[in-house]
Amino acid sequence: MTQASAPSYAFDADARLGPVDADGAFTLTVSDRWNALGGVVNGGYLMTLCVRALHEILSFPDPLVVSAHFLRPVAPGPARIRTSVARLGRRTATGEASLYSCGKEAVRVIGTFTEFDEGPARTLIADRPPDLPAPEDALDLLEGSRLPAVTMADRIEYRVPALPGWLTGRPSGDPRAEFWMRFRDGRDADALALPLLVDAAAPVVLELGVPRSSTIELTVQVLARPAPGWLSCRATTRHLIGRHHDEDFQIWDSTGLLVAQSRQLALARTASS
Amino acid sequence: MTQASAPSYAFDADARLGPVDADGAFTLTVSDRWNALGGVVNGGYLMTLCVRALHEILSFPDPLVVSAHFLRPVAPGPARIRTSVARLGRRTATGEASLYSCGKEAVRVIGTFTEFDEGPARTLIADRPPDLPAPEDALDLLEGSRLPAVTMADRIEYRVPALPGWLTGRPSGDPRAEFWMRFRDGRDADALALPLLVDAAAPVVLELGVPRSSTIELTVQVLARPAPGWLSCRATTRHLIGRHHDEDFQIWDSTGLLVAQSRQLALARTASS
Numbered sequence: 001m002t003q004a005s006a007p008s009y010a011f012d013a014d015a016r017l018g019p020v021d022a023d024g025a026f027t028l029t030v031s032d033r034w035n036a037l038g039g040v041v042n043g044g045y046l047m048t049l050c051v052r053a054l055h056e057i058l059s060f061p062d063p064l065v066v067s068a069h070f071l072r073p074v075a076p077g078p079a080r081i082r083t084s085v086a087r088l089g090r091r092t093a094t095g096e097a098s099l100y101s102c103g104k105e106a107v108r109v110i111g112t113f114t115e116f117d118e119g120p121a122r123t124l125i126a127d128r129p130p131d132l133p134a135p136e137d138a139l140d141l142l143e144g145s146r147l148p149a150v151t152m153a154d155r156i157e158y159r160v161p162a163l164p165g166w167l168t169g170r171p172s173g174d175p176r177a178e179f180w181m182r183f184r185d186g187r188d189a190d191a192l193a194l195p196l197l198v199d200a201a202a203p204v205v206l207e208l209g210v211p212r213s214s215t216i217e218l219t220v221q222v223l224a225r226p227a228p229g230w231l232s233c234r235a236t237t238r239h240l241i242g243r244h245h246d247e248d249f250q251i252w253d254s255t256g257l258l259v260a261q262s263r264q265l266a267l268a269r270t271a272s273s
Numbered sequence: 274m275t276q277a278s279a280p281s282y283a284f285d286a287d288a289r290l291g292p293v294d295a296d297g298a299f300t301l302t303v304s305d306r307w308n309a310l311g312g313v314v315n316g317g318y319l320m321t322l323c324v325r326a327l328h329e330i331l332s333f334p335d336p337l338v339v340s341a342h343f344l345r346p347v348a349p350g351p352a353r354i355r356t357s358v359a360r361l362g363r364r365t366a367t368g369e370a371s372l373y374s375c376g377k378e379a380v381r382v383i384g385t386f387t388e389f390d391e392g393p394a395r396t397l398i399a400d401r402p403p404d405l406p407a408p409e410d411a412l413d414l415l416e417g418s419r420l421p422a423v424t425m426a427d428r429i430e431y432r433v434p435a436l437p438g439w440l441t442g443r444p445s446g447d448p449r450a451e452f453w454m455r456f457r458d459g460r461d462a463d464a465l466a467l468p469l470l471v472d473a474a475a476p477v478v479l480e481l482g483v484p485r486s487s488t489i490e491l492t493v494q495v496l497a498r499p500a501p502g503w504l505s506c507r508a509t510t511r512h513l514i515g516r517h518h519d520e521d522f523q524i525w526d527s528t529g530l531l532v533a534q535s536r537q538l539a540l541a542r543t544a545s546s
Contacts, residue, residue, distance in 0.1 A: 065490040067340035124513040240397040
């Protein structure tokens with residue numbers, strides 16, 4: 001994973017941890033280059049910062065399953081991450097990381113790491129990737145759109161078979177999406193980037209007319225190290241009950257291998273809430 | 274929820290917390306009446322003990338989303354649960370609970386609680402319940418079967434449209450199941466029982482010939498308080514990649530409302546591992 005140390009890529013530059021402070025916490029800067037709809041710092045990016053910290057303290061390289069509870073909004077700028085080891089095992093290790101912003105705990109993450117086998121993972125069953133036109137025949141989701149607050153859209157490129165209803169002002173009522181995704185600057189995704197990417201697209205609940213959504217909890221399962229190239233993705237909201245909705249997200253690599261799946265529970269906001 | 278204090282039901286008796294010890298931890302006894310396949314203490318039951326502890330310390334009655342990482346096996350007998358509050362908010366509160374067995378941390382849980390509205394939850398979209406024969410026309414899953422190590426089967430009743438392949442010695446290759454479930458002793462499920470029930474059935478990966486499975490991480494989303502009566506359930510494994518598989522579990526109440534969904538990542542074991 002020589003890429004992880006290449007500072008020329010935005011992801012590596014912005015998911016870098018600074019020195020450990022006197023209390024044993026990692027110091028870091030939360031970048032303003034990964035803001036999602038509403039101009040708020042993206043939850044997957046915040047989870048990724050915690051995953052980076054766990055990567056530092058655990059004895060295995062690959063995140064296997066990581067759960068994040070989002071407690072408070074985070075402002076771009078200085079932050080700290082406190083970590084602790086829960087268990088170091090023979091095949092897995094588990095730790096906890098809490099990100100503090102403006103002196104308050106904002107995200108708490110528990111993650112179990114492992115080491116994936118080299119080479120393609122033996123797959124007995126898995127969902128098939130979506131049937132998409134080739135990336136070069138698909139549409140650039142945001143070409144021609146103006147979403148200046150969504151700085152994340154400058155970092156990540158999305159290719160869609162057709163423009164989604166929420167973007168053209170006519171929500172479809174069908175909260176599903178299938179599309180291609182990659183980092184715009186050419187960085188290939190690795191296992192450590194997947195916890196960011198599962199939360200890197202607009203929530204499909206937009207297709208139900210919900211204007212905004214705040215993640216309460218997000219769990220990502222990383223299943224294998226992705227091969228280089230475009231990632232194909234499927235996002236699905238299965239329920240909107242009371243104030244809450246879910247979103248499932250799956251990512252396949254360029255060889256068609258399912259490499260990550262996530263689920264989140266989120267608060268459906270009104271325009272004013 | 275007057276039921277929760279009725280000691281005559283097995284669930285209430287066995288999910289009861291004892292006094293707080295000098296270190297501020299809840300003392301309790303892990304019952305041997307909720308053992309799963311392999312004779313091991315069921316993960317959902319252990320999560321439920323932690324949910325009970327969070328229920329004590331948080332200011333909201335209903336678990337909304339709870340994530341558990343399973344660190345070590347737990348022996349029936351005395352145990353302790355340490356808790357801490359992460360955030361008390363206006364509409365939700367989040368806390369952490371760690372269950373210690375034989376002096377070691379065995380389960381770590383983060384849970385966010387809320388208070389559900391009284392009455393049926395407003396449902397905009399949700400998966401429909403499975404199309405099952407009425408419980409009285411369905412088969413008792415375990416009638417005639419001898420699974421003496423699985424003490425949980427004495428607590429919970431399962432009604433199936435047809436006996437599953439794994440039980441009759443011919444795994445079907447299709448890791449899905451749909452069935453009815455309820456407590457045998459007549460206790461109706463409430464929101465606090467759902468984190469147990471999402472993990473209370475045999476893993477559907479048995480249909481792939483996997484003899485045993487150990488949960489690494491389990492997240493449950495509770496969507497509403499269930500109405501009294503039978504619960505209908507759907508369990509699905511979508512991937513078995515390398516040594517790991519997932520399982521999704523959904524529960525609908527007797528009115529057809531989706532009340533819980535969970536996902537777990539688990540280690541597929543061989544007969545000897």
